[in-house]
Amino acid sequence: MAKIFAVTIILIAIGSAIPIVMHTWQLPQDISTHGPLIDEQYADTMAEAGISFLASQILLAFFIWKFSNVKPGTKTKNFPGGAMGLVIAAFLLVGTEVLALGVFGAKAWASVYFTPPAANAMPVQVQAGQFAFYFRYPGPDGKFGPLHPDQINEANANFFGLDTTHDPDSKDDIVTAEMAIPVNREIHLLMHSKDLGHSFFVPELRVQQDFVPGLDLSVHFTATKVGKYEIVCTQLCGLGHYNMKAYLEVMSPEDFDNWIKQQAALQ
Amino acid sequence: MHDMSAHAVHHGAPTSFIRKHVFSLDHKVIGKQYYALALVAVVWGMVLSWIMRIHLGWGNYAIPGLHLLSSNGAPGNVMTPEYYLQLMTMHGTIMVFFVLTTAPFAAFGNFFLPIQVGAEDMPFPHFNMMSFWVTFVAFLVLVSSFFVGEGPTLGGWTQYAPLSAVGSVAGPGQGLGVVLWAASIAIFCVGQLLGSLNFITTTLDMRTRGMSLMRLPLSAWAWFITSVMGLTAFAVLMPACILLILDHVAGTSFFVPSNLVINGQLLPHTGGSTLLWQHLFWFFGHPEVYIAIVPGMGIVSHVLVTNMRKPLLSHRVMIYSMGALAVLSYMVYGHHMFVSGMNPFSSLAFSFPTLVITIPSTIIVLIWLGSLYGAKLRINTASLFALAFISMFISGGVSGFFLAQPSIDIMLHATYFVVGHFHLVMAVAAIFGIFSGTYFWFPKMAGRMMNENLGKLHFWLSFVGTYCIFMPFHYLGIAGNVRRYQAFTDDYLIPLIPVHKFITVAAILTGLAQFIFIYNLIHSHFKGAPATDNPWEATSLEWSTATPPPHNNFGDKMPVVYHDPYQYSVEGASTEFVMQTSPEQYANPHEEK
Numbered sequence: 081m082a083k084i085f086a087v088t089i090i091l092i093a094i095g096s097a098i099p100i101v102m103h104t105w106q107l108p109q110d111i112s113t114h115g116p117l118i119d120e121q122y123a124d125t126m127a128e129a130g131i132s133f134l135a136s137q138i139l140l141a142f143f144i145w146k147f148s149n150v151k152p153g154t155k156t157k158n159f160p161g162g163a164m165g166l167v168i169a170a171f172l173l174v175g176t177e178v179l180a181l182g183v184f185g186a187k188a189w190a191s192v193y194f195t196p197p198a199a200n201a202m203p204v205q206v207q208a209g210q211f212a213f214y215f216r217y218p219g220p221d222g223k224f225g226p227l228h229p230d231q232i233n234e235a236n237a238n239f240f241g242l243d244t245t246h247d248p249d250s251k252d253d254i255v256t257a258e259m260a261i262p263v264n265r266e267i268h269l270l271m272h273s274k275d276l277g278h279s280f281f282v283p284e285l286r287v288q289q290d291f292v293p294g295l296d297l298s299v300h301f302t303a304t305k306v307g308k309y310e311i312v313c314t315q316l317c318g319l320g321h322y323n324m325k326a327y328l329e330v331m332s333p334e335d336f337d338n339w340i341k342q343q344a345a346l347q
Numbered sequence: 348m349h350d351m352s353a354h355a356v357h358h359g360a361p362t363s364f365i366r367k368h369v370f371s372l373d374h375k376v377i378g379k380q381y382y383a384l385a386l387v388a389v390v391w392g393m394v395l396s397w398i399m400r401i402h403l404g405w406g407n408y409a410i411p412g413l414h415l416l417s418s419n420g421a422p423g424n425v426m427t428p429e430y431y432l433q434l435m436t437m438h439g440t441i442m443v444f445f446v447l448t449t450a451p452f453a454a455f456g457n458f459f460l461p462i463q464v465g466a467e468d469m470p471f472p473h474f475n476m477m478s479f480w481v482t483f484v485a486f487l488v489l490v491s492s493f494f495v496g497e498g499p500t501l502g503g504w505t506q507y508a509p510l511s512a513v514g515s516v517a518g519p520g521q522g523l524g525v526v527l528w529a530a531s532i533a534i535f536c537v538g539q540l541l542g543s544l545n546f547i548t549t550t551l552d553m554r555t556r557g558m559s560l561m562r563l564p565l566s567a568w569a570w571f572i573t574s575v576m577g578l579t580a581f582a583v584l585m586p587a588c589i590l591l592i593l594d595h596v597a598g599t600s601f602f603v604p605s606n607l608v609i610n611g612q613l614l615p616h617t618g619g620s621t622l623l624w625q626h627l628f629w630f631f632g633h634p635e636v637y638i639a640i641v642p643g644m645g646i647v648s649h650v651l652v653t654n655m656r657k658p659l660l661s662h663r664v665m666i667y668s669m670g671a672l673a674v675l676s677y678m679v680y681g682h683h684m685f686v687s688g689m690n691p692f693s694s695l696a697f698s699f700p701t702l703v704i705t706i707p708s709t710i711i712v713l714i715w716l717g718s719l720y721g722a723k724l725r726i727n728t729a730s731l732f733a734l735a736f737i738s739m740f741i742s743g744g745v746s747g748f749f750l751a752q753p754s755i756d757i758m759l760h761a762t763y764f765v766v767g768h769f770h771l772v773m774a775v776a777a778i779f780g781i782f783s784g785t786y787f788w789f790p791k792m793a794g795r796m797m798n799e800n801l802g803k804l805h806f807w808l809s810f811v812g813t814y815c816i817f818m819p820f821h822y823l824g825i826a827g828n829v830r831r832y833q834a835f836t837d838d839y840l841i842p843l844i845p846v847h848k849f850i851t852v853a854a855i856l857t858g859l860a861q862f863i864f865i866y867n868l869i870h871s872h873f874k875g876a877p878a879t880d881n882p883w884e885a886t887s888l889e890w891s892t893a894t895p896p897p898h899n900n901f902g903d904k905m906p907v908v909y910h911d912p913y914q915y916s917v918e919g920a921s922t923e924f925v926m927q928t929s930p931e932q933y934a935n936p937h938e939e940k
Contacts, residue, residue, distance in 0.1 A: 081803070082726045088811065089738055096742070096818045105822040107758060108839065118754050125755060129745040136741045139716055144734060147655075148724035156657040156916045157721025163661030166713040174709045178702035181752060186695055188754035193691035210517075210609065229606040230613050241608070275609040276510045276517060277621060279686070279761065283827040283839070288757045292688035293509055293621050294604025310837050314761035314829050316503050317510060318518040319429035322832035 082148035086141040093137035097130060108283040111305040111330065115286035117188040124184070128177055192286075197300035201266040204259065207240055208271070208278035208291045211320030213311060214239040217254040217340060224270075225250025232274065239274075254343050259311065260329040262336040266302045279315035282328055290315050303330040358472055360898040370480070372472035373898060377479045378458030379792065384483060385450035386865070389778075391490075392441040393858050395434045402426045404844070404851035406834055417498045429519045431833035432501035437489070439504030440528065443635065444535050445486055447774060450781045451642035452577070453482070453542055456570035458792060460546060462889045463567040465555025465906045467899045469545040478545070482538035489531035492524050500524035503831060505632070508602030508624035512594040513616070516609045526595050529588040536585035539577050546574030555888075557908030561663065562927065564887045564912040565652070568666050569645020572673050576634045576641070579677075584631035587624065594619070625684055633680035637672050639773045640740075643780025644669060644711060647733040650787045651715065653885045654730035655722035656923070658913035658937045660714050668714070671707035675700055685753040686760050694753040701751035708744055712737065723916070728802030729883075732783035735810045736776050742814075743772025746821060761831070764824020770817050782809070782864070789868075790882050794895040795875030801867040805860060812857025819846050884924050887912050891928045911938050 099105060110119055159166070205216040205224060218224050225247040232241040242250040261267050271280060273291035280299075281288040284307075289299050313324035331339060361367045371377060401408055409424040421430050461469055469475050492499040497519040502511045506528065515522030550563070550571040563571075590601040594616075602624045603616035648665060652658055659665055681689065681697030715737050724730065746768040749755045759765065782805075789797045828835070828843050835844055881890040888908070892901050906928045914925035919934035 081731075082724065085726070085731065085734070092738075092811070092814050092818075096814070099822055105826040107825060108827050118757060121752065122749070122755050122758065125748050125752065129748045132748075133741060133745040136712060136716065137738060140719070140734070140737055140741070143716060143719035143722075144724065147719055147722045148726050150723050154723060156655075156723055158657075159660055159717035159720040163659075163664045163714060163717070166660065166717050167664060167710055170706055170709040170713055174706050178705055178748075178751075181748065182699055182702045185698065185752035185754050189691065189695060189698075189752075192754070192757070193694075229608050232608045232611075232613075234611065275607050276513075277507050281761070281829070283758065286757060288686050288760055290687050293607055294619075295622070295688060297688050310839060312829055312837055316432070316507065316831045318521075319427075319432060319501065321432070322428065322834050323836055325837060 082144050086145035089137055089141040089144070093134055093141075097134060100126065100130065109305075110286060111284045111303050111307070111309070112286045113302040113304060114188075114191050117191050118286050121181075121185050121188045125181060128181070192299070192301075197268040197298075198266050201268040201300055202261070203268045203270060204261065205240075205270040205272060206259065206280060207274055208280070208313065208317075208324075209239070209274035210276065210318050211313070211324035212257070213259070213280075213313075213324070213326040215256045215259045215326075216240060217256070217343070218249075219252030219254055219344065221249060221252055223249040225253055227272070229274070252344070254340065254347055256343050258327050258329060260331055260336060260339050261303060262333045263303055263306050263330050265333070266300055268300045269298060271297045271299070276317050277315045278313045278317050278324070281312050281314045282309055284309045285328070288314060303328075306330050306332060358468065370476060372468070372476050374457045374461050374469050374472070374475060375792075375896065375900075377475050378454050378456070380479050381449050381454035381457060381482070384479075384486060385446050385454055385781075386868075388441050388445035388449070388486065390861075390865075392438050392446060393861065395438040395441070397855055397858055398426070399431060399434055399438065400847075400851040400854045402431055402833065403835075404848040416493055426833070428833045429501050430498070432503070432831070433499045433520055433524070435831065436501055436503050436528075437493070437499050440489060440532070442774065443504055443639070444532065445482075445489075447639035447777050448539065448635070449482065451646060451777055451784070452570060452573050452638060453478070453539070455566070455646060455781075455784050455788065456546060456573070456642065457542070459788065459889055460549055460567055460570050461553065462892065462896060462900050463564050463887055464549060464553055465558050465888050465901070465908060466549060466553035467901070467905075470548045470553060471541075471545050474541045475545050478538045478541035480538075481534055481541065485531045485535035485538060488527055488534060492520070492527040492531075495527070496520070496523040498524060500528045502528075505628060506591070506624070507628075508591070508594075508621045509604070509607060509616075509619075511624070512591060512602040512619070513607065513609060513614060514595060516612060516614070522595070526592055529591045529595075533585050533588040533592070536581040536588070539581045540585075543574040543577035543581070546570055547578065550574075555905050555908060558888075558927075561666075562908055562911050564645075565648040565659070565662070565665055566642075566645040569642050569648075569669060572669050573638050573641045576638050576673050576676065580631045580634035580638065583627060587627035587631070590627075591624070622684075622687060622689060625687055626680075629680035629683045630677070632683065634673070634676045636769070636773045637676045639777045640780075641669055641672060643736060643777045646780045646784040646787075647736045648715070649887070650729050650733040650783050651718070652913045652915070653787070653883050654725040654727065654733070655718060656725070656915040657718065657722055658911070658915065659718045662911065662913070664710060665714055668707040668710045672704065672711075675704040675707070679704055682751055682753075682756075685756040691753075698751060698753050701747075705744070705747065705751070712741060712744070727786070728797070728799055728806055729783050729787035731803065731806045731810075732779050732786065735806070736779040736783060739771050739776040739779055739813070742818075743768055743770070743776060747772065758827075759824055761829055762824035763820045763828045763830055766830050767817050767820030767824060770820065771813075775813050775817060779809075782806075785868070787883065788889070789871065790878030791889055791894055791896070793872050793875070794878055795871050795873075796878050796882065797871040797875060798867050801863055805863045805867065808860035808863070809857060812853055812860060815853035816850055816857060819850050822846065886910075886914050886924050886926050888927055891926050910936060913937060
């Protein structure tokens, strides 16, 4: 039975690795400028984790095969080098591995979070609420009008609580249910939650960031490929969580200019 | 080392049924009560997962009797979105608190810690009894939420604010359901604090003559380390739950900021912090992962050593590594919050200890593997589950490399990758530890042997089935499959539904196999072959007393300990193994230098 067990462990280990090696399921395509660093970090980690996984499972299986049900009278043996050798190996191998992952991973993280957006980045505000995203563009004046939560009225399509009568900055704000951005232009996304915790996740854009009610956050990114992508919520926000989504359309600059004009006309 | 006469626990053997089996002060009965509670809870939690899995694979399938579990959750026995989330929340809460905390720690620890240290009982038997009954009340309070108001809370076992703190305006079950949830968990914390206090004092003050700390078996060490974690972690979760209840019933705003508009209503709350809940919860939550898994490590080490017929390469290194996990577990909790809106510098600060924690974990795995080298391994159900635990722990552990890094977490956070990771590394591994402990200690607990053939059948179905369920979760996560969705309507998720169907079938079959275990457990309890005092030829104190142990554990004479716990295959000794209580002296004992 020990030998069957050992073989089963190896079959499971190899079977688990096959879909990874064959790329049966993989990260969605990357359409961001910061994504390659993340993807490289992911690939390095996959290689290191994969080797650790296969090596330890195979070793476990091998020892089970070799050292079970041995003949009576056989003497037990100690692993050459003893515990200290293994402790040193763990510190050296895993210590170096995690240090490398940590340092290079920090670089990838820093590229996303520690660099301020460029001065000419295009601001877009996204508001999350049960169970929809709404987007706001500042209009020709380049300024967002202030929010008045008490004036939110979905029946009147005032999703953000704008007071266009009294706030001049709000007058030309453009509110949409779909997000469109020009390709190869940095976007400064200002995140606001109307009600609860939500999240903004576009796998292709390599962006996932929670909305924190009471705390407006921002992220910035540049999309490099024209196309239509899904924005999904990843923070449990109630019964409609699974269906909270919007589309992100990455357009050519000309298409985007036309789109924003059309949206402005609809306000 | 302590002289037991100074600390003797005096409570005579009970005579009435109630004092003997219900409100018992005997740690062994309390241990069995915890085990029974965990068994009821795990079946309940597993059935909930079946319902969820069927729904994820076949969306509108009517599950007969589903409406009975909820007042309004399943009209026509078809799942509603909120009902899915309610079942999911209950599945997580029941499993984490009432199974993974109670069975490996409270159940086995209660039964065996006093015996392994050589004590008559725990120092505070009344606290111990209260600890179980308080936990039982906590379970009733949690389950009651199925039957009142709008049913249980839908906020997930993590109960992130403000969803959990604003009341029923946020969704069904978010009013009374959350209050019952938080009350249940706060009560549960009281039970665990009482238990932890007893475990710590038992280990430090109740050891018999000759039982130095280094002579404690690894299982005893694991329970001791876990109880220290329990004392500090549950002491934080309890006040957090009380604050959450106050936000509901007293109009406070600990976790709710100003200006929230929900369902068209501007909420009256002002000034709270939503991230405060996450910090409090995960300060408990990450040590909780180790509260679930460290006892398993101790149990598995204990079972393996007995079946390898040789001690681990180093007893001391194993203890220090488990201790290191416990200490580091408080410094890593922020890795649950990389994309939460916490300062991104904090994410890096939490990332490094998270990566560092892989070092003691690796040492533990290498010590197990290195100790297998040159062993005389006996294959039985207990040792099969112990070896499978190692395999699961490795599989679940390596995915931690990904999640420890904030940059990769951007892609994998809140996906099924996380679900696969924690199910393997803390849930299934811990459950395999429980199985290993059960097959190993059942003879001592019940006085009868479990059926080995049924045990092995149970093992094979569980081992292969578990991998079929949880490995594909990682693939789904890599493809971006978000967790906590009751249906997959996004364009990129629809192609993944066949994988969910495969997982559902595997989950149902593997779940059904668990009834072989329950049958074996119950049948062997009454009809199993009588067990001898030491059926595994083991050395620690539980095997030197009668089977099952008498009320005061060791009869008239308290044991005296002469050796380190694992004297197997000792050269120069008269027998293949030397009990801790054997006064025999020999040339080359396995002693820690």
